[in-house]
Amino acid sequence: MSDRARPVAHVVPGGPLLVAGAVPLTRLERIDGAWRLSPPLETGATYALCRCGGSTRLPLCDREAPYRCFEEGAPSGVVPKPFTWELPDAASPAIALKPDGPIRLAGGVPVRGASGALIDRGLRVSLCRCGASGCQPVCDGSHKVVGYREPR
Numbered sequence: 001m002s003d004r005a006r007p008v009a010h011v012v013p014g015g016p017l018l019v020a021g022a023v024p025l026t027r028l029e030r031i032d033g034a035w036r037l038s039p040p041l042e043t044g045a046t047y048a049l050c051r052c053g054g055s056t057r058l059p060l061c062d063r064e065a066p067y068r069c070f071e072e073g074a075p076s077g078v079v080p081k082p083f084t085w086e087l088p089d090a091a092s093p094a095i096a097l098k099p100d101g102p103i104r105l106a107g108g109v110p111v112r113g114a115s116g117a118l119i120d121r122g123l124r125v126s127l128c129r130c131g132a133s134g135c136q137p138v139c140d141g142s143h144k145v146v147g148y149r150e151p152r
């Protein structure tokens with residue numbers, strides 16, 4: 001596998017999550033009381049996921065570099081509380097969008113910051129996509145507090 005094809009998610013400060021490596025993007029859906037994954041959404045091998053909820057093309061970001069979608073402060077040091085993990089438990093890299101909630105990465109999608117530093121190995125992490133988390137880029141449950149609703 002070449003470096004170009006390797007799955008990775010880059011966090012743009014105040015901007016989207018840039019995903020490379022043909023990582024399948026799905027939605028978490030609750031059907032008959034059970035969580036399931038939708039069929040993969042149509043994306044290219046690379047795509048930009050909105051992290052502020054303000055895009056007109058959700059779940060994708062509708063802007064171009066340098067983005068400047070929202071003001072992202074320094075992480076507060078708040079550690080996210082443990083939360084229920086429904087899906088995906090992927091053997092290979094996968095990304096799933098929780099309804100009105102975070103971006104779930106599983107199966108090894110390394111999350112890197114602006115400098116390229118590793119933030120998380122992406123084996124099982126939830127990243128904020130409402131813009132309100134106090135510990136960006138990780139979801140801290142604030143989407144429930146601010147009542148984030150993804151347009152449908």
Ligand code: FES
Nearest residue numbers: 128129139142143
């Ligand atoms: S999606 Fe923003 S805090 Fe959870």
